[in-house]
Amino acid sequence: MSASLAPECNEVKERYDSCFLKWYSDQYLRGKATTDPCADLFKDYKKCLTGALKERGIDKMLEEAREDHKESDAVNMRRKCKGVLYISS
Amino acid sequence: MKVFSNEETFDYSWEEVSTANWRKYCPWNDKSTHVIAVDTLSRHVDTKTGILRTERLITCKQSAPKWLSSLFGASDTSHVFETSYVDPESKKVTMVSQNLTWSNILSVRESVVYQPLSATRTQFKQDAKVTALCGGWQKVKTAVEDNAVKTFKENAIKGKEGFEAVLEMSRRVFSEERQREQEKIAAS
Numbered sequence: 001m002s003a004s005l006a007p008e009c010n011e012v013k014e015r016y017d018s019c020f021l022k023w024y025s026d027q028y029l030r031g032k033a034t035t036d037p038c039a040d041l042f043k044d045y046k047k048c049l050t051g052a053l054k055e056r057g058i059d060k061m062l063e064e065a066r067e068d069h070k071e072s073d074a075v076n077m078r079r080k081c082k083g084v085l086y087i088s089s
Numbered sequence: 090m091k092v093f094s095n096e097e098t099f100d101y102s103w104e105e106v107s108t109a110n111w112r113k114y115c116p117w118n119d120k121s122t123h124v125i126a127v128d129t130l131s132r133h134v135d136t137k138t139g140i141l142r143t144e145r146l147i148t149c150k151q152s153a154p155k156w157l158s159s160l161f162g163a164s165d166t167s168h169v170f171e172t173s174y175v176d177p178e179s180k181k182v183t184m185v186s187q188n189l190t191w192s193n194i195l196s197v198r199e200s201v202v203y204q205p206l207s208a209t210r211t212q213f214k215q216d217a218k219v220t221a222l223c224g225g226w227q228k229v230k231t232a233v234e235d236n237a238v239k240t241f242k243e244n245a246i247k248g249k250e251g252f253e254a255v256l257e258m259s260r261r262v263f264s265e266e267r268q269r270e271q272e273k274i275a276a277s
Contacts, residue, residue, distance in 0.1 A: 002114040005126040005148045013128070017112075020132075025108045025263075028141065029177055033134065042132070049128055058146065058168060061189040062130070065170040066144075072185040076174040077140055 006052030009045060016041040091234040093217040093241045097249050101256050103180045103205035106213075109252070109259040110182065110203065114147075117258040120251030123151040123244065125166075141175040147186070154236060167191065180205050195233055196220045213249075217241050 001017040004010050019038035027033040036042075053059045099106050114124040126148035134141050147169040152158075158165075167190035174183045182203040188195065199217040206212050219237040221230035 001112055002127040003125065004128050005146065006128075009128075016129070020129075021108065021111055024111065024141075025104070028134070028175075029104050029108070031177065036134075042129075045129070049130075053146075058189070061168065061192070062146070062170060064192075065187055065189055068187060069144075069170070069172045069185065072172060072183075073142075076183050076185070077135060077138065077142065 004049065004052075005056075006049060009048035009052060012041070012045045012048055016045040090218060090220045091238050093215075093219065093238050093245075095213075095215040095245050097213040097215075098206065099211045099213060099253070099256060100209065101211055101260070102209055103203065103211045105256065105260065106203055106211040107175060107182050109256050112259070113248075113252050113255055115255065117255045118251035119254065120247040121244065123149050123247075125150045138176070139178060141177075143173045143175075145171045145173070146189075147171055151240065157233065157236060164190075194221065194223050195237060196222060197237060215245065 001014055001021075004013045016038055019041050023033065023036070023038055050059075053062070101109075114121055114127050124147060126146075128146045128148075130144040130146055132141070132143045149167050149169065150165055151167070152165045167188065169186050170189050171184055171186035173185070175181075176183075182201075184199075184201040186199045186201075188197040197217060197219050199215065201216075202212075202214045204212050204214075217238075219234050219241070221233040223230060223233065
């Protein structure tokens, strides 16, 4: 698995990534996912990462980028409308 | 603005490709060494659509040409913000990303889509839009854009080679795991 930008988070990231990958291939892709077994591991990883992002000033840059990505959410999170094509003008 | 587009085909199922995609930049990929870290910022499954939405921060280390770094004082570490969407029903992975670093000089927006061509083949489609934002000379703007597109092209070739290696290793590891599980069942 790939490393974290914060070396101190590598260990907890590795544990979370392994958990996620197993869930993704065994449950999610097979339509069997009902719960998130990796939630606790993600919480630990996130706690470690949040501090590291703040230290490096990346949290501020992310806020702006998130705003921009709202557009792509509108395109990619929508429910499929079969046979109907919406063209925005 | 300059546009870079690329299409590739992988001889693996969409399920295999979309799984291996999560570890595209692991040590099995010895080509895309410019990516030094991939962190997950948020992740959830939308209850209405079943779409898995993930935000990631990708950290790269790639030295810029001297003229560029002396002009803008750019460091060689940069960050990219990526939002991805997996729709298991329509079998589509969409990844949208943009640069966080140098964003006052250059805007790089990339979109990648993975979709099945058949049960054993998957298509990769990549589009990038590069726009230099710095005011002033058109010559400088064009040079900044050209350099970004050149870097994209180089990374795309390395990316394809590196991802092929990850896919091959993933298939091997998965089949070994399956075999081990079957042996366990047989033994009990």
